[in-house]
Amino acid sequence: MLRFKGTDNKDYTMHFYHHMETVPANPKKKKSVAHKRPRHTTCRIKAGEEVVSEAIVTCCAKDNFSYLTGRKKSLTIALDPATFDRETRRTAWHTMLKF
Numbered sequence: 001m002l003r004f005k006g007t008d009n010k011d012y013t014m015h016f017y018h019h020m021e022t023v024p025a026n027p028k029k030k031k032s033v034a035h036k037r038p039r040h041t042t043c044r045i046k047a048g049e050e051v052v053s054e055a056i057v058t059c060c061a062k063d064n065f066s067y068l069t070g071r072k073k074s075l076t077i078a079l080d081p082a083t084f085d086r087e088t089r090r091t092a093w094h095t096m097l098k099f
Contacts, residue, residue, distance in 0.1 A: 001013050001014070001015055002014040002095050002096060002099055003095070004088075004091045004092050004094075004095040005091065006047075006084070006085075006087075006088040006091070007085055007087045007088050007091075008088070010047045010048075011047070011048070012045055012046065012047050012052070012088075012092070013045070013046050014043060014044070014045050014075070014078075014092065014095070014096065015042075015043070015044045015045075015046070016041060016042070016043055016070075016071050016074070017041070017042040017044070018038040018040070018041055018042075018067060018070065019038065019039065019040040019041075019042065020036040020037065020038055020039075021036065021037060021038070021039040021040070022034060022035075022036050023035055023036070023037055037065060038059075038065045038067075038070075039058060039059050039061070039065060040056055040057070040058050040059070040070075041056070041057050041059075041067070041070030041071060041073070041074045042054065042055070042056045042074060043055050043071065043074035043075050043077070043078040044078070045078050045079075045092075052083065053078045053079070053080060053083055053084075054078060055074045055075070055076075055077035055078035056074065057070055057073045057074045057077065071096065072096075075092070075093070075096055079092055079093075
């Protein structure tokens with residue numbers, strides 16, 4: 001959970017969630033077993049208990065999952081210019097990059 005203050009003097013919190021997906025065993029390989037790996041990243045921005053913005057991004061099955069890339073892409077979508085002004089978006093990015 002990351003905290004930042006907006007230009008409207010509200011205290012915001014960012015939460016990132018990484019959802020696991022079950023991958024079935026490959027029938028063409030003898031030693032292949034079913035396993036879990038992350039595929040979805042959710043960024044939820046709250047002001048107090050109210051959810052102000054939320055974004056979910058999904059990694060393609062052929063790509064390697066990256067926690068940092070998922071966070072960056074979901075934060076980009078969650079920080080909608082219609083909801084947050086430029087200075088608040090900048091503060092949120094600085095907070096996330098320090099993390």
